[in-house]
Amino acid sequence: GAVVSQHPSWVICKSGTSVKIECRSLDFQATTMFWYRQFPKQSLMLMATSNEGSKATYEQGVEKDKFLINHASLTLSTLTVTSAHPEDSSFYICSASQGRSYEQYFGPGTRLTVT
Amino acid sequence: TQLLEQSPQFLSIQEGENLTVYCNSSSVFSSLQWYRQEPGEGPVLLVTVVTGGEVKKLKRLTFQFGDARKDSSLHITAAQPGDTGLYLCAGRHTDKLIFGTGTRLQVFP
Numbered sequence: 067g068a069v070v071s072q073h074p075s076w077v078i079c080k081s082g083t084s085v086k087i088e089c090r091s092l093d094f095q096a097t098t099m100f101w102y103r104q105f106p107k108q109s110l111m112l113m114a115t116s117n118e119g120s121k122a123t124y125e126q127g128v129e130k131d132k133f134l135i136n137h138a139s140l141t142l143s144t145l146t147v148t149s150a151h152p153e154d155s156s157f158y159i160c161s162a163s164q165g166r167s168y169e170q171y172f173g174p175g176t177r178l179t180v181t
Numbered sequence: 182t183q184l185l186e187q188s189p190q191f192l193s194i195q196e197g198e199n200l201t202v203y204c205n206s207s208s209v210f211s212s213l214q215w216y217r218q219e220p221g222e223g224p225v226l227l228v229t230v231v232t233g234g235e236v237k238k239l240k241r242l243t244f245q246f247g248d249a250r251k252d253s254s255l256h257i258t259a260a261q262p263g264d265t266g267l268y269l270c271a272g273r274h275t276d277k278l279i280f281g282t283g284t285r286l287q288v289f290p
């Protein structure tokens with residue numbers, strides 16, 4: 067149980083375009099989802115926390131207008147990178163939880179390359 | 182800002198050797214987790230420690246949570262090539278996980 071999927075697993079887009087990444091909890095209802103970014107050879111950095119039906123809470127230094135997060139259902143959260151630039155190229159990982167104090171289950175990640 | 186510093190940053194050893202990875206912070210965490218991550222994949226949870234001084238064993242892996250709940254260690258006995266990967270500690274603070282800086286382990290046959 068507790069499976070989280072991400073789609074796509076990798077994506078290449080041109081500079082200036084937008085790209086959407088999906089995070090789904092397959093066998094449980096995820097009240098809270100988290101989005102992380104991981105640059106090569108670095109650790110995971112939390113970008114934002116989203117709760118179903120409400121606005122996401124962004125970490126300091128993360129532009130909310132650039133990284134749009136939608137958590138419209140208990141099994142799906144999306145991260146849209148708007149007007150992507152090469153410096154946005156990274157590994158984006160989501161996690162899902164049944165609540166703020168519950169275990170986080172991680173997705174397999176999405177590799178974004180902006181050319 | 183809570184920081185979790187891991188040491189060493191990189192570790193390259195021969196199969197059969199023992200190793201210890203450290204995770205240190207000046208902050209107190211309600212719990213601490215250890216993950217292993219392989220290239221191109223999400224992190225996989227190895228263990229959660231909750232109580233200060235707690236020791237947990239998972240086959241050849243031994244995890245310890247510091248008495249003050251600010252630090253932790255991971256000890257691997259008789260490392261195998263399959264142990265190769267990025268090891269991450271993560272401290273829970275309220276509803277967030279704060280990840281450590283990571284330790285990249287390579288075990289050669």
